[in-house]
Amino acid sequence: MGNGKWxxxxxIPxxxxxxxxxxxxxxQSLTTQREIVEQAAKQASDRADPVARKLGLLYASGMDEAAIEAAGTQPIRPQLSxxxxxxxxxxxxxxxMQRHAEGDAxxxxxxxxxxxxxxxxxxxxxxEGGLALPSKDYYSAPDYAAVRTAYLAYIAKSLELAGxxxxxxxxxAKDVLALETRLASASLAPVDQRxxxxxxHFVSVAEADKATPHFSWTKFLATQDVEVGKGFSLSQPRFFAAFDRELATAPIAQWRAYLSFHAIDAASMQLSKAFVDNNFAFYGKALSGQPQQQPR
Structure with missing residues (x-):
């Protein structure tokens, strides 16, 4: 191999x-960035440079492990409530719709x-989206049975840590995996995404509303404060039909479990050590084969 010597x-670290x-x-780039923000953190009390001060305070808050541990689930408690x-x-x-408006897809x-x-x-x-595993095959293929077992345990532990x-x-956790599996069955395989x-799949807003009668795109776009002119691409009609069907038929308790888990999952690397370790045990070890966790 040409790169064998390198x-x-x-x-691999x-x-x-x-x-x-x-x-x-x-x-190398991250090391340089860390040096910049560490210097900014040392000068966070200096109000002469407001941008550097904000960077410093943000970095310091992310490295304040004592405060992070003390906060527990408080940072995501409003969302879970x-x-x-x-x-x-x-x-x-x-x-x-509201979560999208706040930058959380x-x-x-x-x-x-x-x-x-x-x-x-x-x-x-x-x-299409809404899946935590890499692709639809992970939800059904026999080769990924062990990953699904580990994922189910990760979901359950995440919810337990949150209360x-x-x-x-x-x-x-079973509800979450079942809902994701149904969404996955209507999703495209990676090869089809090529x-x-x-x-x-370009549609007018009226056509989009008709395609998903339980999810108003008119309301969604208004919530995002977005104008789309003649329309937009509702790119995978089969997935959005499945999403609409789940809105109409899935028990609300199942949706609450799904949304709660995804709120926890998205925030886990910024929460206390128990959440970080749980995240690494699945995404790092079970899914990626990474033997050692990176430092905060």
């Missing part, structure tokens, strides 16, 4: 699942991209 001299020239350059109050499909839809992704039929235009794209009893967490025709 690879022998640069083994124990806190990485892969390594190469690009990750090595990224690590909002989820616990959901009592109807309309509530679930409204919650998803729940269930699907929404972004601006070049129009695949006219690269001079930027249009809105709604794309559910052990028995409740196990039941909720075909641009599968990633573009």
């Amino acid at each position: 690879e022998k001299a640069n083994p 124990p806190d990485r699942s892969n390594w190469g020239t690009v990750p090595a350059l990224m690590e 909002a989820i616990a109050a959901l009592s109807s499909a309309e509530d679930v839809a409204s919650y998803i 729940q269930v699907f992704k929404f972004s601006a991209q070049s129009d695949l039929h006219d690269a001079s235009l930027q249009i809105a794209f709604a794309d 559910s009893s052990a028995d409740e967490a196990k039941t909720q 075909n641009p025709k599968n990633m573009y």
